Amino acid sequence: MPHNHDALLEHVKADMPADELLQDLGDLFKIFGDTTRIKIMYALYEDEMCVCAIADLLGMTQSAISHQLKVLKAANLVESRREGKTIYYRLADEHVKSIIAQGYEHLTE
Amino acid sequence: MPHNHDALLEHVKADMPADELLQDLGDLFKIFGDTTRIKIMYALYEDEMCVCAIADLLGMTQSAISHQLKVLKAANLVESRREGKTIYYRLADEHVKSIIAQGYEHLTE
DNA sequence: TGAACATATGAGCAATTATTCATATGATAA
């Protein structure tokens, strides 16, 4: 017979967050899981930047950057302000930096 | 004429990590960007577990779990030990927990 | 109003990837 671990399962299951939260967590990290978006967040690490500056920096299309900024904004990872024709983006909160910093540590330790 | 931001770009570029590291960072977070893997890591949050227990817990195939454990192990996010026929997996280091914790905070704050 | 600049967006394509299915490997006990 296959071995039994009902007791363990019950215990672990009780400590697991709700499925919806786990899904949201996965969705959040999925956003960090793209080099372009990581680069954008790093570009905004110290100061705000306009879309075309980011595009220039990464050597990518304005369209591509705009699409990614939309994704980042939908996840509350960046915020923006308009100044004339230009729109400046900045990181939304400190979690962005600390998540990236933790990943960085895991890689470089 | 389009507006110029060469000075800014030069400054930001100097502070950006190497392209290879940025790629690795993206690849690392990509691994966190899947609900199944998030669930596995949460299951291992407090203690080690064997493959079939994880499969039972998540209501998924042993094969599916094995595939994902392989991904997690390749990224040094989990480690394993054998005990007879059974193989127990555990989290590899504290970064796993802190990365997840930061994501959790971002969502629930 | 019209022209130029800055950004946003919808559709389509190409590439990635999570799961399934079948099967292989490894270990134990009879």
Place this chain on the structure above:
DNA sequence: TTATCATATGAATAATTGCTCATATGTTCA
């Protein structure tokens, strides 16, 4: 050895997704 349990793995499929291209929206200035 043979049977069974535990895990790993290769191939195939289905779904997701990042970029491009064309175009739309919004702003400023002449």
